[in-house]
Amino acid sequence: MNTxxxxxxxxPKNLHLRIAFTLFLVIFFIALASxxxxxxxxxxxxxxxxxxETEETVETAEPEAPAEPYEVVDYRNFFGLDGRLxxxxxxxxxxxxxxxxxxxxxxxxxxxxxxxxxGDIRFDNLAREFTKLLSAAFATxxxxxxxxxxxxxxxxxxxxxxxTDVFHPFMFIYAICFFGEAFCLxxxxxxxxLLAKKGKWFHITLGIMLNLFGTALMLLANSWATFMMxxxxxxxxxxxxxxxxxxxxxxxxMPLNIHRLIAxxxxxxxxxxxxxxxxxxxxxxxxxxxxxxxxxxxxxxxGLGALIPLPFAGYYLGREIYSASPVMGxxxxxxxxxxxxxxxxxxIGMLFIGGNYYLWNGMSRIKGAERYTPYIKYIxxxxxxxxxxxxTPHNLPLSxxxxxxxxxxxxxxxxxxxxxxxxxxxxxxxxxxxxxxxxLYRRANKGETMPxxxxxxxxxxxxxxxxxxxILYLAWYALGLRGIELEENIRQYLSPLITCLVIQIIAIVIxxxxxxxxxxxxxxxxxxxxTTITSVMYMAYYGFVVMEKANLVLRYLSVAQVSIVISCxxxxxxxxxxxxxxxxxxxxxxxxxxxxxxxxxxxLLCVAIVTLMGLMGFIRSGLRMNWHIYGFxxxxxxxxxxxxxxxxxxxxxxxxxxFLALLxxxxxxxxxxxxxxxxx
Amino acid sequence: MRSxxxxxxxxxxxxxxxxxxxxxxxxxxxxxxxxxxxxxxxxAGEKIFWGEGQCHxxxxxxTSGSATRGPNQEGLVSRAEEKAKERGLSxxxxxxxxxxxxxxxxxxxxxxxxxxKVYDPPIMLGREKILAVLSFLQTLGGEPDIDAVMKFxxxxxxxxxKKIIPWVPPIEVEPKEGELVFFxxxxxxxxxxxxxxxxxxxxxxxxxxxxxxxxxxxxxxxxILKPSEVIVKGFETMYLITTDGMAYNGxxxxxxxxxxxxxVDEEGEIVEYVFYPDEIEQMQKQDISMMxxxxxxLLTTKEFYGVISFLLSQK
Numbered sequence: 001m002n003t004x005x006x007x008x009x010x011x012p013k014n015l016h017l018r019i020a021f022t023l024f025l026v027i028f029f030i031a032l033a034s035x036x037x038x039x040x041x042x043x044x045x046x047x048x049x050x051x052x053e054t055e056e057t058v059e060t061a062e063p064e065a066p067a068e069p070y071e072v073v074d075y076r077n078f079f080g081l082d083g084r085l086x087x088x089x090x091x092x093x094x095x096x097x098x099x100x101x102x103x104x105x106x107x108x109x110x111x112x113x114x115x116x117x118x119g120d121i122r123f124d125n126l127a128r129e130f131t132k133l134l135s136a137a138f139a140t141x142x143x144x145x146x147x148x149x150x151x152x153x154x155x156x157x158x159x160x161x162x163x164t165d166v167f168h169p170f171m172f173i174y175a176i177c178f179f180g181e182a183f184c185l186x187x188x189x190x191x192x193x194l195l196a197k198k199g200k201w202f203h204i205t206l207g208i209m210l211n212l213f214g215t216a217l218m219l220l221a222n223s224w225a226t227f228m229m230x231x232x233x234x235x236x237x238x239x240x241x242x243x244x245x246x247x248x249x250x251x252x253x254m255p256l257n258i259h260r261l262i263a264x265x266x267x268x269x270x271x272x273x274x275x276x277x278x279x280x281x282x283x284x285x286x287x288x289x290x291x292x293x294x295x296x297x298x299x300x301x302x303g304l305g306a307l308i309p310l311p312f313a314g315y316y317l318g319r320e321i322y323s324a325s326p327v328m329g330x331x332x333x334x335x336x337x338x339x340x341x342x343x344x345x346x347x348i349g350m351l352f353i354g355g356n357y358y359l360w361n362g363m364s365r366i367k368g369a370e371r372y373t374p375y376i377k378y379i380x381x382x383x384x385x386x387x388x389x390x391x392t393p394h395n396l397p398l399s400x401x402x403x404x405x406x407x408x409x410x411x412x413x414x415x416x417x418x419x420x421x422x423x424x425x426x427x428x429x430x431x432x433x434x435x436x437x438x439x440l441y442r443r444a445n446k447g448e449t450m451p452x453x454x455x456x457x458x459x460x461x462x463x464x465x466x467x468x469x470x471i472l473y474l475a476w477y478a479l480g481l482r483g484i485e486l487e488e489n490i491r492q493y494l495s496p497l498i499t500c501l502v503i504q505i506i507a508i509v510i511x512x513x514x515x516x517x518x519x520x521x522x523x524x525x526x527x528x529x530x531t532t533i534t535s536v537m538y539m540a541y542y543g544f545v546v547m548e549k550a551n552l553v554l555r556y557l558s559v560a561q562v563s564i565v566i567s568c569x570x571x572x573x574x575x576x577x578x579x580x581x582x583x584x585x586x587x588x589x590x591x592x593x594x595x596x597x598x599x600x601x602x603x604l605l606c607v608a609i610v611t612l613m614g615l616m617g618f619i620r621s622g623l624r625m626n627w628h629i630y631g632f633x634x635x636x637x638x639x640x641x642x643x644x645x646x647x648x649x650x651x652x653x654x655x656x657x658x659f660l661a662l663l664x665x666x667x668x669x670x671x672x673x674x675x676x677x678x679x680x
Numbered sequence: 681m682r683s684x685x686x687x688x689x690x691x692x693x694x695x696x697x698x699x700x701x702x703x704x705x706x707x708x709x710x711x712x713x714x715x716x717x718x719x720x721x722x723x724a725g726e727k728i729f730w731g732e733g734q735c736h737x738x739x740x741x742x743t744s745g746s747a748t749r750g751p752n753q754e755g756l757v758s759r760a761e762e763k764a765k766e767r768g769l770s771x772x773x774x775x776x777x778x779x780x781x782x783x784x785x786x787x788x789x790x791x792x793x794x795x796x797k798v799y800d801p802p803i804m805l806g807r808e809k810i811l812a813v814l815s816f817l818q819t820l821g822g823e824p825d826i827d828a829v830m831k832f833x834x835x836x837x838x839x840x841x842k843k844i845i846p847w848v849p850p851i852e853v854e855p856k857e858g859e860l861v862f863f864x865x866x867x868x869x870x871x872x873x874x875x876x877x878x879x880x881x882x883x884x885x886x887x888x889x890x891x892x893x894x895x896x897x898x899x900x901x902x903x904i905l906k907p908s909e910v911i912v913k914g915f916e917t918m919y920l921i922t923t924d925g926m927a928y929n930g931x932x933x934x935x936x937x938x939x940x941x942x943x944v945d946e947e948g949e950i951v952e953y954v955f956y957p958d959e960i961e962q963m964q965k966q967d968i969s970m971m972x973x974x975x976x977x978l979l980t981t982k983e984f985y986g987v988i989s990f991l992l993s994q995k
Binding site for chain 2 (some may be wrong): 073075077236268274277278281282322325326327328330331339342343347348417483487489490550551552570600603604605611625626627630631632636637638640641644646648649652653656657660
């Protein structure tokens with residue numbers, strides 16, 4: 001950076017102008033050359049046609065032949081590059097920028113609200129810094145969106161003709177929402193100082209509007225993507241639109257909306273964390289380090305917070321894909337794409353291990369945290385164990401000799417780790433461990449707590465409402481299980497699930513009573529214990545039972561398992577908030593005094609989530625195999641085959657590198673204004 | 681600047697690791713062993729069961745496969761006979777036909793109604809392929825009887841091809857031009873030097889007579905551009921080392937206790953080598969096809985799509 005500064009400041013003004021002019025000429029001539037070559041191609045084609053025409057005229061000596069009819073083309077290449085690859089790269093880049101632009105405002109506004117409520121200017125500054133990154137990335141997102149639309153209409157005109165026929169009314173709504181988002185974003189960013197004192201809540205309302213418009217855009221675009229996977233509202237023979245509502249609100253729309261919304265927040269959080277990490281590494285003053293350390297912490301907190309429910313949303317989406325089309329579901333988990341989920345497990349493992357590692361490193365800047373460090377090694381062992389189980393494939397690729405040695409197709413021991421029963425159990429344990437890690441971090445500098453009763457009625461009411469809603473949900477699901485119509489010999493396997501849900505309800509009630517009796521810490525441990533025993537230990541065992549005897553029940557078991565874990569997270573979070581409210585501090589947090597390796601953990605989280613998004617984009621889109629619109633419109637282009645995992649790996653890597661390079665460039669541009677201000 | 685460069689190096693390292701894992705997993709999972717076995721036969725049916733029919737994603741057979749969504753098909757024949765009696769059908773085979781043609785009519789106890797009609801999109805198995813699968817299913821606890829299977833030919837719907845837009849090459853080509861390229865032996869590399877088509881050509885690689893009836897354009901395109909992605913069973917490259925240290929890569933033409941005959945490509949010419957057992961030190965199958973992988977350089981776009989069109993016309 002210093003070299004650039006030196007160059008910029010010591011180079012004469014004329015030289016700058018010359019460089020700029022040369023650059024302009026280079027770009028201009030490249031554009032001219034490519035258009036000339038295209039024109040040349042057209043001319044050659046025209047010439048050949050003309051020659052043929054002339055020859056024909058000479059031979060037949062008849063009046064001029066009629067002009068060739070207009071030819072409708074369904075597929076084109078992108079200057080020699082396969083159209084599918086071009087769309088893949090452009091669409092994925094657009095989606096990544098869009099995820100950032102949609103995810104960041106959600107927590108930027110929340111941070112601003114915290115700042116407005118607490119009066120702490122640091123939160124306000126942080127929200128503003130988030131928005132600065134946002135406004136810089138917004139234009140790039142829009143440009144990539146435009147490029148994607150042009151590429152789609154240019155390379156897949158036949159397919160886009162049909163999509164336009166179906167969705168054109170929504171395309172106008174999309175444009176209106178886009179205007180709304182642009183106006184709200186720039187209004188939100190540029191009115192920060194103007195509305196800082198008197199119009200803060202109006203400013204926050206602008207931020208909320210920004211989120212609403214952004215989410216509306218996402219919902220609209222999602223419906224097009226999910227229509228391609230699970231078309232609805234059309235005649236599957238002729239393509240006639242029978243119900244625009246069902247085409248829009250198709251079977252996979254809502255599951256994808258939920259998954260993307262949460263994923264965008266995690267994505268935004270980790271990207272912001274990486275930005276802070278790079279800034280921290282380059283910071284010179286202690287203030288700067290402290291600021292970016294704090295920003296990195298918030299980024300990681302947001303990312304991890306959203307990452308915890310993400311597997312549940314992913315499971316819901318996956319389950320609905322199965323329900324929409326068992327063939328597609330089987331391709332996903334048991335067919336061509338099953339191995340990509342092993343790679344997904346590696347990336348998610350990176351996220352959980354990286355997130356926990358950052359938290360543990362962060363504890364080193366907190367006085368009093370040493371009380372909890374002995375626990376970290378146990379959490380670490382659990383997380384690595386979970387990761388290993390998640391990673392184990394069911395079908396080990398064995399050679400003939402290995403198979404003969406083992407005596408069957410599967411490894412006698414590891415085969416148990418490759419099935420859903422084991423994987424569901426470890427995912428839940430992984431989430432519980434990460435949550436436990438976070439609770440340790442929260443109480444690292446806290447000493448003696450205030451009795452729960454000292455927090456007054458509001459604490460009791462908040463706890464009762466939270467626990468009540470959680471219990472209501474669990475009871476609703478348990479009653480739902482009782483009402484499921486199945487054959488009697490299968491139905492009996494639902495009873496243990498209902499019992500587990502009832503046990504959890506009783507455990508929550510006991511936890512609340514213990515908390516009211518000022519035994520909050522014990523109550524938390526009790527709920528953790530019961531949850532681990534029922535949802536992880538017992539349900540892992542029971543999962544194998546139902547897989548063997550009543551496979552149908554497995555889907556209900558997974559939901560019951562997830563529900564129990566979520567109920568534990570929600571109730572324990574609320575207890576924790578009140579438990580440590582006004583608790584005595586053992587020592588302050590020394591922002592800025594975090595080991596450098598923690599910043600690499602933040603970078604790892606960012607690269608891992610960007611790569612994960614690239615991988616999942618490939619899976620979601622690739623599941624359609626050689627269909628544009630699954631079961632209705634086939635992709636008959638030459639490139640319509642599922643690429644190998646290695647090919648996918650290289651393409652996604654390229655996309656990740658381009659995205660991160662563009663992001664770095666955009667952030668650098670956003671920082672230029674700041675530098676100018678500092679300079680003046 | 682240095683911290684930024686450190687971050688860049690670290691990022692590239694993580695992305696490189698991801699790409700490496702993808703390549704490793706590709707090696708581990710393999711690209712499948714393809715299948716050009718055609719017609720109504722248990723062998724062809726087995727191929728379809730584990731391949732494009734996607735039966736294996738729900739059904740396993742004994743310890744083969746891991747799917748549990750549908751019943752394990754081990755000993756299917758005797759179970760089908762019992763079910764046929766229960767349902768008043770003439771034979772176990774008729775029960776199997778019913779299960780494929782109208783899967784929702786009877787769902788095995790303990791399983792959900794998830795089986796698709798395999799002749800409908802998106803699987804779209806042709807009638808012949810379904811008959812082949814039936815003949816394979818007959819071997820699961822019984823003996824195949826092709827004649828009996830063929831009697832149900834008319835009960836099996838043809839794949840819903842009317843819904844599919846036929847494949848068209850991206851540029852205008854003539855199958856006849858492709859035929860000339862296919863049989864042009866004056867070229868360094870020619871298709872007919874290794875493939876037999878309608879009785880013409882050499883039998884080094886798989887026979888391609890009638891290939892258009894059983895393979896998709898996508899499969900043919902991939903087979904020419906990336907021949908190692910899917911290698912037809914029996915045509916894998918064999919790596920052979922003799923006791924005097926000489927190494928050969930080729931396709932086995934015949935193998936017996938007395939001798940191994942290997943066809944080796946030597947600068948475009950196929951040479952036959954005979955090895956006796958005492959001369960062979962080691963033999964190992966390779967994942968790489970003997971077919972050249974540079975057809976994108978050897979053929980012009982027009983020639984390439986001409987060959988594809990010609991092969992598709994071979995029905």
